[in-house]
Amino acid sequence: MLIRRPADIPSSEITPESAYLNRRQFMGAAGSLALAGLAVPAVLGASRGPAEHGDAVGQAQDDKLTPEEDATSYNNFYEFGTGKDDPKRNAGSLRPRPWSVQVDGLVKSPKRWDLDELLRGLAKEDKIYRHRCVEAWSMVIPWQGVKLRDVLARVEPLPSAKFVEFTTLLDPQQMPGQRTGVLRWPYKEALRLDEAMHPLSLLATGMYGKTIPNQNGAPLRLVVPWKYGFKGIKSIVRIRLTDRQPNTTWNDAIPSEYGFYANVNPTVDHPRWTQAKERRIGEFLRRNTLMFNGYAEQVASLYAGMDLRRYY
């Protein structure tokens, strides 16, 4: 690359791969590069250290990182096609830099941010999360990024703000799937503000110690580990604060199957399949799905008193 480096490290390089690997060695992985075989004892849901791990007791021990190859080749990203292997094949047309993010709605000063500027100086997070797709498969993915709450703090929501809405890029040139009508474009997702402010909610810019690949939602995607994967909106160009519950893409498309909350819940089946079990990618037998994807200890209080069958 002949492009001169800016003085500040761009956020797209939050965690250089070398540092990431060093940390993994530090974690006692004996320098193993074999991601597939790497046990991730008790760090799921916490940035470091076993103290904060979720309530996945008895399960955390056998949560191994999903091979990077699988996590980057088996994706749902309809902007690049509806097949699982389409995104990797087709996402080359996405240009993740330069990238701007419109932040507006109920914030102190609405503004179009350059992505690197929006993230500059925010604490960098390394998080290993279980990822549970609504289609009953799951992965374990090491993310790099920033806490969503830190970004929100930077843009200063007004006291009247109650929800955060996210919008994916709309550009059929870069996203060929948008030339079809399979979903209403652009993709939108949203969280309640208290969900967005939860320390587990992450805006990811990297995975496996590298800049996040296009097919996984470059350059900026949401990761909310206690919710089904479709809440994790990709290639975000707009963040809007609002006082009303926004419409969200899958909920609009098929409301009986995909709720606004979409919390992982083994007791509420999808109309066409059971959510009680999931296939962890790379494993043969299905394993039991955990309430809130194993993060109940951290997030259950957000939903105290709510009927989760109704608000699925």
Added chain:
Amino acid sequence: MSSFGRAPAVRRVGALLVWVAAVGPLPWLVWLAVSGGLGANPIESLQHRTGHYALRLLAASLTITPLRALTGWGWLVAHRRTLGLAAFAWAVTHLLVYVGLDLVLDLSQFLEDLVKRRYITVGMLAIALLTPLAVTSTQGWIRRLGGARWNRLHRLVYPAMIAAVAHYLWAVKKDVTLPVLYFLVVALLLGFRVVMRRRARSGVTARRADASFGT
């Protein structure tokens, strides 16, 4: 078969295509399995691939009769049975992938699915309708049933095909393009049959239509 070597090229090519379509997927799946080509979720991949093989072969078996009527190639009729049997075999494999690999023989879960999930219900219906056709596909059964009764029985292939496409339609998450295309194909094939019947009834081409009507 003894005269096969001297058969016209089109017949030989036809036979080759039919056999590749019917059994070719097997070595292809083996290759994918050993080369990692089934991807991150091999069971799902097998589930989907076997389902598509079954559906395509079923559709192909239904095109034989109209094709024969249009081309006058009587020899095509033998392939109808091959394609139909192969479709059935792949459908059963597809079912076995589900029950054996996905559910790991959890039969109570399978029964629950049969009752609760309409796409599984109609999938089972399709296989149930195809089973007597597969069983009676031998010369012996044709003789035992008699041509007319055998033909009537084998019209079950239409409800089976419709059930299979409905299964596909209800199984996919959102992108219904292909299932809808299959429905169009079924409608086209059925429409063709109806037109042929009308013509046969009106007597103009009664003999030809009768001879090629089959299923």
